[in-house]
Amino acid sequence: QVQLVESGGGLVQAGGSLRLSCAGSGRTFSSVAMGWFRQGPGKERVFIARISWSGEITYYTASAKGRFTISRDNAKSTVYLQMNDLKPEDTAVYYCAAATSYYGLRNGGPIDYWGQGTQVTVSS
DSSP, X not given: OOEEEEEOOEEEETTOOEEEEEEEEXXXXXXXXXXXXXXXXXXXXXEEEEEOTTSOOEEEOXXXXXXXXXXXXXXXXXXXXXXXXXXXXXXXXEEEEEESSGGGOSTTOOOOEEOOOEEEEEEO
């Protein structure tokens, strides 16, 4: 069992930065792949980034690549999403997710655990 709690969201101006954190509990945190999804106003939740259990392998969608960085600290059972050069279209609720399969962290994939989400609002 893994429980996930996100934090770090808030209101930021366009061009600014935020770092989201997702704290996990449970002894299996270091053995699961982690990812970030987001759901904009009136939109479906979509996948944006994932990281392997060891932290050695990462993947970003086009919307995140070059501006966002996913990382993890297994000693702290925490995964991070550093977001730079934020744009109004990045406004969304951001969710972290855990999956046994690294490739399962995708739209419609077999996600084992979800966090409750944290709101990010980017003003123009």
